[in-house]
């Protein structure tokens with residue numbers, strides 16, 4: 001998620017300039033949970049007996065009642081999922097994965113070692129996948145291989161921020177940090193893969209696991225889609241850790257959840273002259289100033305007050321010669337909205353206002369929205385049915401008190417590209433724990449999580465997918 005903040009941008013810039021790149025590879029493999037034991041408890045049980053064959057064990061798991069088979073979701077099914085997730089080996093393994101990724105953060109489209117680690121875990125679980133999508137992305141498949149297809153997504157990239165938390169698994173890469181919790185997202189999705197793999201014979205369709213690069217910068221989701229991430233997919237879900245909710249609380253809402261986010265840069269051009277002779281100039285400072293004032297009228301006068309929107313001018317640059325009217329002035333800023341229509345209306349009106357105000361003062365102007373640099377993020381809008389699905393899963397799995405309806409936020413997410421294409425729901429999962437001190441917002445150098453979230457997140461992801469296949473197939 002993007003939380004725009006000029007302080008952090010300055011931190012980012014400083015580190016980009018001062019430190020540069022230094023790659024640290026994942027030195028040793030993560031101790032994986034014993035796959036024969038944890039993934040296939042029935043098989044271990046049989047092997048321990050020492051007298052039955054693997055096929056007999058498989059038969060054993062296939063027998064049993066409709067309830068155990070989870071053709072209709074029951075408390076027993078939730079318990080079965082939670083049991084796998086909460087096993088001590090599973091929890092330690094999930095923490096190990098998350099810590100390994102946390103120590104070795106990689107920025108957008110550079111998630112080489114993170115992606116390798118994920119593929120190694122998938123290989124161990126005998127989960128098949130397509131690689132690469134969008135340079136470092138992975139599309140893994142669990143289930144029948146046939147329809148329906150439901151997708152779960154995790155983002156893999158870190159941020160150019162210097163970690164300020166002192167702990168055993170602190171980032172080993174100067175100036176880079178998993179300050180948005182994407183390390184936890186990856187661990188939770190690998191955990192979901194493990195749970196789903198133990199239950200593969202119960203799946204009534206196919207679960208697609210998407211490990212995506214470049215959420216923070218570069219529209220990784222859009223590139224994943226261009227490489228076929230959503231082929232056959234009829235619904236998609238994703239989580240984001242949140243410091244606003246206590247550990248393991250799930251939060252979401254129907255409809256708009258996160259804002260669309262765009263940036264603009266406008267160059268207003270006139271004619272330079274000595275400031276003592278303004279009549280020899282065509283003054284872009286006056287023209288750009290008029291534009292700044294008029295831009296404030298878009299949200300306050302043209303948009304519905306019940307439809308939250310923002311236009312902020314954050315840059316005004318006419319050089320630094322106090323005795324000279326400059327040739328050009330550069331304006332810049334950002335805009336947010338919660339509906340696609342409002343978002344693109346803002347974009348259109350920002351351009352019109354700047355260009356037309358320039359012409360009032362005999363100047364010209366050009367506005368750039370950085371479309372080519374992939375900095376436009378549409379609003380993230382939850383489908384009502386998919387939201388209801390997440391809510392039901394969370395309540396049945398974790399309890400009535402573990403679900404919250406949340407307010408929309410002005411942050412942005414590139415999950416919005418998937419949500420434009422297929423019905424989807426995005427939800428938060430709490431990592432706030434006052435005792436541990438995990439109370440800092442994402443993109444803070446003090447950001448940290450309560451790792452107890454990992455098994456809960458893995459179980460929630462897995463159940464969202466398994467139940468989707470049963471109930472929407």
Ligand SMILES: *[C@@H]1O[C@H](CO)[C@@H](O)[C@H](O)[C@H]1NC(C)=O
Pocket residue numbers: 053055056059
């Ligand atoms: C397992 O089930 C299959 C098909 O129902 C059957 O042919 C086979 O004999 C069973 N194996 C054992 C060891 O029970």
Ligand SMILES: *[C@@H]1O[C@H](CO)[C@@H](O)[C@H](O)[C@H]1NC(C)=O
Pocket residue numbers: 340341344420
């Ligand atoms: C959002 O609006 C833009 C511009 O009008 C359009 O290209 C895009 O398809 C729209 N997306 C959705 C989901 O309606």
Ligand SMILES: *[C@@H]1O[C@H](CO)[C@@H](O)[C@H](O)[C@H]1NC(C)=O
Pocket residue numbers: 246247433434435436450
């Ligand atoms: C916070 O973390 C501590 C230490 O792990 C744990 O004992 C406690 O239950 C946690 N609190 C919550 C609200 O999860």
Ligand SMILES: [Zn+2]
Pocket residue numbers: 001002003179180216442443
């Ligand atoms: Zn972020």
Ligand SMILES: [Zn+2]
Pocket residue numbers: 001002180181182215240442
């Ligand atoms: Zn994020």
